[in-house]
Amino acid sequence: MSEVIEQLAARLGALEDREAIRALVAAYGPLADAGDAQAVADLWCEDGVYEVSGFARAQGRAEIAALIDGPTHRALMATGCAHLLGPVSITLQGNRATARGHSIVFRHEDGRFAAHRVSANCWTLIRTGLGEHGGWQVLHRANALLDGTEAAQALLSFTPPQPAS
Amino acid sequence: MSEVIEQLAARLGALEDREAIRALVAAYGPLADAGDAQAVADLWCEDGVYEVSGFARAQGRAEIAALIDGPTHRALMATGCAHLLGPVSITLQGNRATARGHSIVFRHEDGRFAAHRVSANCWTLIRTGLGEHGGWQVLHRANALLDGTEAAQALLSFTPPQPAS
Amino acid sequence: MSEVIEQLAARLGALEDREAIRALVAAYGPLADAGDAQAVADLWCEDGVYEVSGFARAQGRAEIAALIDGPTHRALMATGCAHLLGPVSITLQGNRATARGHSIVFRHEDGRFAAHRVSANCWTLIRTGLGEHGGWQVLHRANALLDGTEAAQALLSFTPPQPAS
Numbered sequence: 499m500s501e502v503i504e505q506l507a508a509r510l511g512a513l514e515d516r517e518a519i520r521a522l523v524a525a526y527g528p529l530a531d532a533g534d535a536q537a538v539a540d541l542w543c544e545d546g547v548y549e550v551s552g553f554a555r556a557q558g559r560a561e562i563a564a565l566i567d568g569p570t571h572r573a574l575m576a577t578g579c580a581h582l583l584g585p586v587s588i589t590l591q592g593n594r595a596t597a598r599g600h601s602i603v604f605r606h607e608d609g610r611f612a613a614h615r616v617s618a619n620c621w622t623l624i625r626t627g628l629g630e631h632g633g634w635q636v637l638h639r640a641n642a643l644l645d646g647t648e649a650a651q652a653l654l655s656f657t658p659p660q661p662a663s
Numbered sequence: 664m665s666e667v668i669e670q671l672a673a674r675l676g677a678l679e680d681r682e683a684i685r686a687l688v689a690a691y692g693p694l695a696d697a698g699d700a701q702a703v704a705d706l707w708c709e710d711g712v713y714e715v716s717g718f719a720r721a722q723g724r725a726e727i728a729a730l731i732d733g734p735t736h737r738a739l740m741a742t743g744c745a746h747l748l749g750p751v752s753i754t755l756q757g758n759r760a761t762a763r764g765h766s767i768v769f770r771h772e773d774g775r776f777a778a779h780r781v782s783a784n785c786w787t788l789i790r791t792g793l794g795e796h797g798g799w800q801v802l803h804r805a806n807a808l809l810d811g812t813e814a815a816q817a818l819l820s821f822t823p824p825q826p827a828s
Numbered sequence: 829m830s831e832v833i834e835q836l837a838a839r840l841g842a843l844e845d846r847e848a849i850r851a852l853v854a855a856y857g858p859l860a861d862a863g864d865a866q867a868v869a870d871l872w873c874e875d876g877v878y879e880v881s882g883f884a885r886a887q888g889r890a891e892i893a894a895l896i897d898g899p900t901h902r903a904l905m906a907t908g909c910a911h912l913l914g915p916v917s918i919t920l921q922g923n924r925a926t927a928r929g930h931s932i933v934f935r936h937e938d939g940r941f942a943a944h945r946v947s948a949n950c951w952t953l954i955r956t957g958l959g960e961h962g963g964w965q966v967l968h969r970a971n972a973l974l975d976g977t978e979a980a981q982a983l984l985s986f987t988p989p990q991p992a993s
Contacts, residue, residue: 502833503667509840510674513847517678522669524750526764532820570930577674580781580812582749582765584912585854598858602934604767604781605892606810608889611778616934618861642859646908649914655862668832675839682843688944689915693928696948696974697985743975745946747930768947769932771975776943 510583516588518632519595519623527581527601535566543626543635551642551649556642578606579614590655593625595634601641617641620653673725684788684796692746700731708791708800716807716814718721732783743771745778747760751786758790760799763819766806782806785818831960846918846961848923851954859930873956875887876909881972881979908936909944916951919986923955925964928984931971947971948983 518608521542529538534659539559542548548556548565555564565571586597605614621637643649680689687706694702706714713721713730721727730736747769751762763785770779787803806814852871859867868891872878878886878895886892895901911935916927926948935944952968972980 502672503866506833506836506840507671509844510671510678512868513678513840514842515675516847516851517681518766521681521752524752524764527749527765528752528783528819528821531765532705532816535819558926571876575816576811578781580765580767580783580809580810582767583913584857585750585850585856587851587854599854600857600861602910602912604778604809606781611781613934614945616936616941617908618782643936644908644910645932646906650908651905653861655864656858668836672836675836678843679839682846685915686841686846686917689917689929692914692930693917693948693984693986696930699985719868725901740981743973743977745930745948745974746930747932750915767885769943769974771946771973776946778978813895 512590514632515590515595515634516627517636519588519590519597520586522623522631522634522636523583523586523597523621527583530566530571530581531579532577533566533572533575535563536613538566539632541636542639543624543637546636547638548636549638549640551640569599574603574605574614578611580611585620586619587656594637596656597621597622597623598656600644616644618644618650618653646652673794675693676697677755679797680760680790680799682753683749683799683812685764687788687796687799688748688751688762688764688786689799692748695736695746696708697741698731698737698740700728703725704728706788706801707804708802710802712803713801714803714805715808716805723763739768739779743776745769745776748784751784760788761821761823762786762788765809781807781809783815783818835857842920844962845920845925845955846966849914849918849927849966849981851953852953852964852966853913853916853927853929854959857913860896860911861905861909863896863902863905865893868896869893871961872956873967877968879968879970880965881970886993904933904935904944905962906939910941911936914976915950917986924967925953926986927951927953928986930974933951946974946979948974950983 539562557651568578580601584600586599588597601617603615604611625633626635627633644650700795704727749765750768751764766782768780769776785805789802792798792800793799845924869892912928912932916929922938931947933945934941950970954967956965957963
């Protein structure tokens with residue numbers, strides 16, 4: 499393979515990685531609101547962690563699926579909810595990446611919708627091999643309410659990647 | 664064209680398709696809030712359908728444009744509104760694709776904003792040929808309030824595509 | 829470089845440009861909510877403008893950083909806030925681009941979250957050379973409350989780019 503083609507392939511690969519990570523994060527909300535516990539859990543790697551500050555820490559797919567199948571989430575679904583995740587700010591570093599962004603849980607109550615939880619999220623993702631989403635999976639997702647606490651704000655803080663020299 | 668280049672072109676084409684579909688969906692909210700009825704309608708294919716559960720079913724560009732020009736939408740615009748569509752989870756299948764995600768209609772009333780509608784959306788898209796957005800157009804958009812009804816939740820449910828074997 | 833490869837490189841470049849612009853806009857909210865004034869300002873080009881209708885007009889990185897370090901933004905952060913920016917509708921024109929979309933500022937008050945500002949945004953971006961985000965930077969961001977005023981709606985209005993003939 500010529501050098502020109504190798505360079506094109508590398509640039510294409512970087513775009514594919516970002517697209518896969520974006521798709522992975524974008525799948526969470528629809529799957530959660532559909533109540534598809536197994537598909538949600540499968541976004542994580544086998545021993546991945548989902549940490550919701552002040553609410554739960556689930557490790558491994560069985561525990562993550564149990565959050566979606568659990569009474570809190572099912573009660574939300576029964577009256578109506580939407581897990582809206584905004585676009586993420588992605589930083590790629592080889593086989594590891596971070597993605598930062600907001601999530602809003604809207605809740606339907608008394609015929610109206612309210613923003614029930616407004617949170618900061620920091621996703622750590624790893625490339626685990628072949629498979630869906632280009633092999634990318636969630637290693638860790640930290641979520642914390644943006645209620646003025648510095649810990650939540652810190653999840654959104656990052657030093658942007660330096661340009662290649 | 665060598666096999667290597669053909670493979671690169673195919674990978675690039677898949678990214679372009681996802682980008683075109685994302686752009687198509689991302690254009691809806693701004694165009695709707697600008698009141699540009701014809702541009703909204705042109706996102707759909709000629710006999711495309713826009714189905715808003717419990718409110719309207721429009722088929723064809725003239726009917727879709729009439730929704731944007733109609734009294735309900737114009738009243739929303741007059742007092743202030745935002746049609747925020749979240750990122751979509753895209754599944755490509757050749758010349759057809761689906762995109763799932765949330766939409767929130769914010770309404771301005773008495774000097775405050777409220778989440779007026781919080782909905783699930785399932786878009787079915789087709790590649791119709793050359794033209795804007797890589798030839799992709801909306802064949803069908805289903806929208807339903809996430810008020811606890813299973814029909815709305817089902818719009819967000821999907822079996823993720825299997826990895827190529 | 830053969831013509832086939834040149835065409836692939838051009839298509840790849842267009843995707844990279846859109847990805848860079850998307851990443852630039854997606855970085856704003858997390859950085860603002862983390863209070864990282866310098867990193868926010870660095871999204872703009874040196875003499876770039878951030879115009880918030882009815883609130884402020886900042887020109888140049890020092891003034892933009894001062895908005896994030898200023899009392900209004902710091903008060904929001906202290907009680908809790910989220911600057912959620914939706915997906916943007918991007919129009920590329922060589923070394924210049926526009927991106928249109930919504931932003932929602934959620935505010936935490938009395939243990940609840942409310943949509944404090946719901947705005948239209950029109951970003952004008954330019955390619956300034958090498959560097960982060962493929963050299964893309966913000967030349968101008970206009971933001972206006974979607975409270976029924978036509979000026980805000982006009983920020984979201986655009987003629988979609990014509991397909992290549």
